[in-house]
Amino acid sequence: MTRPGSRSGTTMNDVAAAAGVSQATVSLVLNDAAGTRFSDETRRKVHAVALDLGYRTNAHAKVLRDGVAGMIGFVGDFVATAPFAGKIIEGAQARAWEAGLLLLTVNTGGDKALEAASLETMLSYKVAGVVYAAMYHRVLDVPDVLAEVPAVVLNSRDRSGRFPSIAPQEELGGYAATKRLLDAGHRRIAMVNIGDPDGELPAAVGRHAGYVRALEEAGLNPDSGLHRAGDGHESGGFDNALALMTGPQPPTAIFCANDRTAWGAYQALAQLGLSIPHDVSLVGFDNQETLAPHLRPGLTTLELPFLEMGRRAVELLLAGTDRNGRTEYFECPLVERHSVAAPLKSTSSY
């Protein structure tokens, strides 16, 4: 019979006393230590008593001896709050658990003091490593204290180049999105970006670069009039799609650099009485679960592989191979839905 109410815990000494053996015997039996021999009778008794008393190991005593705890720190700025990035935690936690580790998570909300304090606390708990995650892809400065422990930068790149980083392959994503539209037969393909293509935001820069490369590979000259900076919100998608479609030479397809932007475009096109994908084809980016599958028609978009990135971050931590400063890029797979079709009348000859 277990004793539910027993706070303060049963120790190995309690088990040893009740079983009439020494604490060492209990430890050796319960851990099934190699190279030791105990009578079956003793083993049976120890196990029975341990179960009976509801013995549970004290992890702190173990860590104190062994030096490293079964925990990994996860520090994020807004990761838990960001609607689509919960997966990044889920992936990290799943991989950690496979290795028998728990995740100690902190959301700093951008507060540097809180960040520093939580890192200190995590280190005092001897975490096996720290994942330093960012809500959106950028180049960031990692706190020095992380040099004391295996650390990985997730969904961003470390400016100092000291830590391995994991980030999405933005350029390839922009390329794939554009290529999808080219393959469908489009030639006038616009892009509504989520920021300045020459700015600081790797997503805006990379996705645009991929867009340009795809066009050039197809022998097309990127028309600067077809690129709009946007702002990452649906208002940017709405306004720019409206402007593009009412302009002198409207595109037959639009690549929106995120799904929110695409949603704005949907609303603008609806207002203009244009149908998707019949009149205009659309490709998004992010595969935002609460949005992309539910638009009518479903939005063809690129997925940010957050689950895999989270997993990989922990894996790098565990591997510990000092791959200093290398950034690993993750490809964004195309998620096909129903917002792309052939253009109404092909403007090119084939």
Add this chain to the structure above:
Amino acid sequence: MTRPGSRSGTTMNDVAAAAGVSQATVSLVLNDAAGTRFSDETRRKVHAVALDLGYRTNAHAKVLRDGVAGMIGFVGDFVATAPFAGKIIEGAQARAWEAGLLLLTVNTGGDKALEAASLETMLSYKVAGVVYAAMYHRVLDVPDVLAEVPAVVLNSRDRSGRFPSIAPQEELGGYAATKRLLDAGHRRIAMVNIGDPDGELPAAVGRHAGYVRALEEAGLNPDSGLHRAGDGHESGGFDNALALMTGPQPPTAIFCANDRTAWGAYQALAQLGLSIPHDVSLVGFDNQETLAPHLRPGLTTLELPFLEMGRRAVELLLAGTDRNGRTEYFECPLVERHSVAAPLKSTSSY
């Protein structure tokens, strides 16, 4: 000068040796223990050496002595993944941090074996308490092992009545939503629910009960033809809104029991050429951040106070006042946007 690369850590003994004092002195000085007197010179030296060697306390040694760790366990089914419930973690973590505690989080994804194993691990780490959180409001069975530690059920109710629970006030929310429409002058108010109003889902049951109560208080007889069960997805909102508005006596307003359902209704109304709120008023539920503010017009809806609920869960844990089995209900505030207006022609006299 700190020693960045020094894994394995500086201990109090190292500091003591370097400062030429005993380990006890280091402990007493660094913890500023009450009732002890040391010379300023000694204090200064200890602090200086500790800083110099980069001393950091070993939390495990402390816990081993003191019995309770500065950590709280947070076990959720899909909480981190659910798009809108990340706030529940954020709130819990914020409150925990104010008390100097870290959060040990696990997403079980509904896996009971993983759940049991992580609870065992958490208990072996001597967590100060456990928050047992659910993605959606329901009545659930709490693992027995949680009886060994302070525990709180979050966003659900404990069937056994052993643990304090925290849940949203669904009935009051349904009432407020309906009242808002009544106050605007509506008399034919439909409801598209997110499930069976006599079923197991507290949200569906409670929100419906509030709807009925508001109507009755206004002297109206709830028309069963105006209530639709729905399914919580936008398809339920789309189909039911279409049916309601093309029926014999269409409502002038619809209360959708969640925002996704409301979104479906938006699309149905758009298809019918009806404008919101001019032709039909709409109220949602959930205040889903990635949706409600971005619909055109912005959706008036009720907010689930996840941040506060998360905070309160940890607070109850900390208070530890044995409020056995009591459920604390949190009111859902109305978030006013632009989807409610007076009916086109009032069907009642005033």
Add this chain to the structure above:
DNA sequence: CCGGGCTGGTAATTCGTATAACTCGTCCCC
């Protein structure tokens, strides 16, 4: 009849910190 090997265990120590109990001076006051 004695040594060696095997069986079945135990004693003692370690990890790093906190704290109760104690020691050794020195000063002060009667």
Add this chain to the structure above:
DNA sequence: GGGGACGAGTTATACGAATTACCAGCCCGG
């Protein structure tokens, strides 16, 4: 000048588990 009070520290121990070194019987062979 003797004793109490205080100042400034130190010593020793406990927390719970893991592990190394050891030990007591017993059996067997030469």
